[in-house]
Amino acid sequence: MAQFVELWVYLSASPLFGLTATLVVYVLAQAAYARLGHAPWANPVLWSVLSIGAVLLATRLPYPTYFAGAQFIHFLLGPAVVALGWPLWQRRAELRQRWGRLLLAALAGGGAASATAVALGRALDLPADVVLSMAPKSVTAPVAMGVAQAIGGIPALAAVFAVITGLVGALSGKYLFDGLRIARDPAGWRARGFALGTAAHGIGAARALQVDADAGAYAGLALGLQVVLASLLIPLVFRWL
Amino acid sequence: MIPLRGLAWLLALQSLGELMARGLHLPFPGPVIGMVLLLVALRWEPVRTPVAACADFLLSHLSLLFVPVGVGVIVHLPLLAQYGGRMLVVLVLSTWVGLTVTALVLYIGRQRPPK
Numbered sequence: 016m017a018q019f020v021e022l023w024v025y026l027s028a029s030p031l032f033g034l035t036a037t038l039v040v041y042v043l044a045q046a047a048y049a050r051l052g053h054a055p056w057a058n059p060v061l062w063s064v065l066s067i068g069a070v071l072l073a074t075r076l077p078y079p080t081y082f083a084g085a086q087f088i089h090f091l092l093g094p095a096v097v098a099l100g101w102p103l104w105q106r107r108a109e110l111r112q113r114w115g116r117l118l119l120a121a122l123a124g125g126g127a128a129s130a131t132a133v134a135l136g137r138a139l140d141l142p143a144d145v146v147l148s149m150a151p152k153s154v155t156a157p158v159a160m161g162v163a164q165a166i167g168g169i170p171a172l173a174a175v176f177a178v179i180t181g182l183v184g185a186l187s188g189k190y191l192f193d194g195l196r197i198a199r200d201p202a203g204w205r206a207r208g209f210a211l212g213t214a215a216h217g218i219g220a221a222r223a224l225q226v227d228a229d230a231g232a233y234a235g236l237a238l239g240l241q242v243v244l245a246s247l248l249i250p251l252v253f254r255w256l
Numbered sequence: 257m258i259p260l261r262g263l264a265w266l267l268a269l270q271s272l273g274e275l276m277a278r279g280l281h282l283p284f285p286g287p288v289i290g291m292v293l294l295l296v297a298l299r300w301e302p303v304r305t306p307v308a309a310c311a312d313f314l315l316s317h318l319s320l321l322f323v324p325v326g327v328g329v330i331v332h333l334p335l336l337a338q339y340g341g342r343m344l345v346v347l348v349l350s351t352w353v354g355l356t357v358t359a360l361v362l363y364i365g366r367q368r369p370p371k
Contacts, residue, residue, distance in 0.1 A: 033324075033367075037323050037324060041320045059319060059320075060320075060323060062324060064323060064326035064327050067327045068329060068330045071330055072330055078327065078328060078330055078331050081324075081327065082324060082328075085323070086301075086324065088320060089321065089324040091314065092321045093270050093290075093307070094267055094270055094314065095314045095315065095318055096285075096288060096290070097266045097269050097270045097287050097290035097291050098294075098307070098310065098311035098314045098319060100291040100293075100298065101294070101307060101308060101312070102292075102309035102311075102315070102324070103291075103295060104294075104298045107353035116361070117362070119361055119363040120361040122359070123361050124354050124357045124358025124359075127353050127354055127357040128351060128354025128357075129258065129351050131288055131349060131350035131353045131354070132347070132350035133347045135345070135349060136346045139345065140340075140342065141339055145343070149343075151349075152347065152350070153351075157285070158285050158323055161285035162285075167259065172332060172335075174325040174326075174328060175326065175328055175329045176343075176347060178322050178325060178326040178329075180345075180347055180351050182349050182352050183347060183351040183352075187348075187352070188355055191352060191356065192355075194359065195321045195356060195359060195363075201349075202363065202366040203363065203365075205362065206303075206358075206359045206360075207359060208361070209358060209359070210348070210354075210355045210358035211355070213355075213358040214355045215351060215355070217318040217319065217321070217322060218318075218319055218322060221318050224316070236270075239291065242291065243288060243292070244282075246283065246285055247283060247332075249353045250283055251283075255283075256268055
């Protein structure tokens with residue numbers, strides 16, 4: 016037993032642990048998600064975060080030790096944001112044809128999400144830096160961190176808010192869209208996908224891709240647009256306020 | 257080898273974006289500038305083929321990349337204990353508003369298929 020504890024102490028302190036745990040848990044969660052017929056509540060990000068978080072808390076392993084290994088996965092978010100140019104480029108013909116409406120939807124939806132979060136956060140008396148960390152919550156985590164920093168929020172908290180927002184979208188989007196009577200035809204899938212990419216970034220886009228190819232492509236498009244719009248407009252708006 | 261070359265392009269464009277953001281004091285994060293640069297660079301076939309292979313792989317596993325930062329929620333447990341309920345209300349409601357507005361703007365203005 017003493018030997019096991021020693022081994023665990025050694026292993027858990029090395030970056031290998033954080034990296035392996037993240038990948039193995041996610042692969043398992045993904046397999047369970049597939050086995051459960053991709054039910055929204057079986058979201059692999061949700062269950063990966065909950066199980067790894069529970070292990071860290073139970074073993075009193077500090078988050079920075081875990082992150083020393085997990086950062087190798089986290090790091091890929093940068094190139095992944097660059098890679099978003101690819102779905103945008105693939106759909107450039109459609110983008111050119113519908114750019115007015117798409118831009119309007121992205122601006123209105125992204126703006127509404129951000130404004131509601133800030134207004135509601137203030138109304139509920141949340142601390143100012145927490146509220147500022149919520150403003151960029153619809154953009155993908157690495158960009159949300161950058162924007163939060165620029166406007167005086169807490170980057171690490173902004174990333175967590177972005178992930179929770181993505182999960183809310185991925186978990187509840189289907190029911191919300193059904194309630195709004197958005198059909199499951201090509202126009203409906205485009206609207207559903209674009210909305211998920213706009214308001215629930217990468218996690219919503221992953222969900223959209225899972226459900227329908229058209230929805231997935233439009234989610235990728237929305238995600239890319241939102242990244243550009245939010246990183247330009249949110250700091251501008253907060254400079255005026 | 258081809259996806260690897262794609263990753264090299266993505267990282268090179270991200271670095272270039274990072275340099276431009278700092279050097280020119282642009283308001284965008286480096287990767288965002290990298291994305292815009294990629295849109296231009298994709299015209300060239302030697303960029304397109306490798307980037308396509310790498311981007312498709314990276315983007316199809318995009319959710320994995322959010323796990324490390326998501327686990328960071330455990331650092332903020334005291335804050336959650338204090339404001340968790342209210343924060344969740346704000347996050348859930350604002351996400352629903354965002355989803356609804358986006359979807360409706362697009363759906364109401366949809367082009368109906370010709371009959």
